[in-house]
Amino acid sequence: MGSNFIKYILARHADWEVVNLDKLTYAGNLENLREIENSPNYSFVKGDIASAQDVEKALGNGVDKIINYAAETHVDRSILAPDAFIKTDVFGTYTLLEAARQHNVAQYIQISTDEVFGSIKTGAFDEQSPFEPNSPYAASKAGADHLCRAYFKTYNLPVIVSHSCNFFGPNQYLEKLIPLFITNLLENKKVPVYGAGDQRREWIFTEDHCKAVETIMEKGEAGEVYNIGTGFEKTNLEITRFILQELGFGEDRIEYVKDRPGHDWRYAVNAEKLRGLGWQPGIGWEEGLRRTIKWYQENESWWKKIKSGEYLEYYKQQYGK
Numbered sequence: 205m206g207s208n209f210i211k212y213i214l215a216r217h218a219d220w221e222v223v224n225l226d227k228l229t230y231a232g233n234l235e236n237l238r239e240i241e242n243s244p245n246y247s248f249v250k251g252d253i254a255s256a257q258d259v260e261k262a263l264g265n266g267v268d269k270i271i272n273y274a275a276e277t278h279v280d281r282s283i284l285a286p287d288a289f290i291k292t293d294v295f296g297t298y299t300l301l302e303a304a305r306q307h308n309v310a311q312y313i314q315i316s317t318d319e320v321f322g323s324i325k326t327g328a329f330d331e332q333s334p335f336e337p338n339s340p341y342a343a344s345k346a347g348a349d350h351l352c353r354a355y356f357k358t359y360n361l362p363v364i365v366s367h368s369c370n371f372f373g374p375n376q377y378l379e380k381l382i383p384l385f386i387t388n389l390l391e392n393k394k395v396p397v398y399g400a401g402d403q404r405r406e407w408i409f410t411e412d413h414c415k416a417v418e419t420i421m422e423k424g425e426a427g428e429v430y431n432i433g434t435g436f437e438k439t440n441l442e443i444t445r446f447i448l449q450e451l452g453f454g455e456d457r458i459e460y461v462k463d464r465p466g467h468d469w470r471y472a473v474n475a476e477k478l479r480g481l482g483w484q485p486g487i488g489w490e491e492g493l494r495r496t497i498k499w500y501q502e503n504e505s506w507w508k509k510i511k512s513g514e515y516l517e518y519y520k521q522q523y524g525k
């Protein structure tokens with residue numbers, strides 16, 4: 205998502221300069237930024253947000269705003285090996301907040317998730333809902349969000365936290381449900397659905413998320429929290445069936461696999477506060493999914509490279525094939 209945001213911002217604000225700090229973990233990919241890598245107002249620093257030295261390198265010439273997209277993000281990986289999540293999501297956020305304080309930045313935005321609130325049976329979480337994280341990923345993000353709040357309260361650092369529903373769109377790493385299922389089907393393989401596939405998620409297309417963060421940058425208030433949600437709530441099975449249908453496959457492609465431990469049944473956020481700043485989603489879930497499918501169809505070399513490498517090992521470990 206970070207690379208989508210950088211391209212979106214540079215296309216719309218020719219007079220802004222962007223410094224991109226990324227450790228390039230398995231999920232990072234500079235190919236996503238090829239088209240802008242030579243732009244005079246873009247620079248890249250390879251580094252870890254949990255290293256004060258690396259952060260200093262990125263902030264060296266002074267920055268006005270920090271938007272923290274960097275994180276370990278995959279729930280399954282957090283169940284297998286939580287340590288990287290604590291290091292990056294909690295300690296990395298602390299390191300960035302501390303640097304933001306030293307450099308007196310004008311705005312710090314933390315890109316967080318609806319998963320910090322846990323699961324909700326009916327209705328939707330608002331910005332005051334208590335945190336009840338259920339996976340090591342969600343707990344790490346919640347820890348980081350608490351630090352953000354504390355840095356605003358204690359040091360008056362102008363911090364804003366956003367809690368978003370699930371992203372989808374071009375360039376998404378293949379372990380997430382939508383790109384995994386699209387690319388599996390493009391390779392004529394099956395798609396692994398957890399449990400009965402009845403978990404409900406709210407979905408936002410990349411461009412709408414970029415717009416939401418831009419709105420928060422321009423109109424959000426320091427110390428505030430904004431939920432980013434669309435109301436496009438679907439079960440995993442509904443998403444799966446839509447992808448199957450678009451690609452001309454039947455339900456025999458579904459392989460029901462053992463459910464994830466502690467799997468949250470439903471996430472939903474109330475985004476009225478953000479809508480009050482003038483933002484609303486522009487791309488429906490079906491249109492967004494069609495655009496995403498088309499992107500993966502047209503960019504086979506991008507995802508084939510990933511599937512032939514490290515991802516394959518992980519996939520084998522997860523699904524045994």
Ligand SMILES: NC(=O)c1ccc[n+]([C@@H]2O[C@H](COP(=O)([O-])OP(=O)(O)OC[C@H]3O[C@@H](n4cnc5c(N)ncnc54)[C@H](O)[C@@H]3O)[C@@H](O)[C@H]2O)c1
Binds near residue numbers: 228232275367372
């Ligand atoms: N994917 C979703 O549906 C979703 C929903 C809500 C919120 N979020 C949040 O949005 C942000 C982006 O999510 P994504 O799905 O694009 O993530 P991703 O896993 O696809 O990419 C994460 C990026 O962070 C970089 N990174 C990881 N550890 C780092 C470190 N220690 N230092 C510097 N860079 C590091 C990786 O190299 C990669 O470029 C995350 O903070 C995530 O918690 C994601």
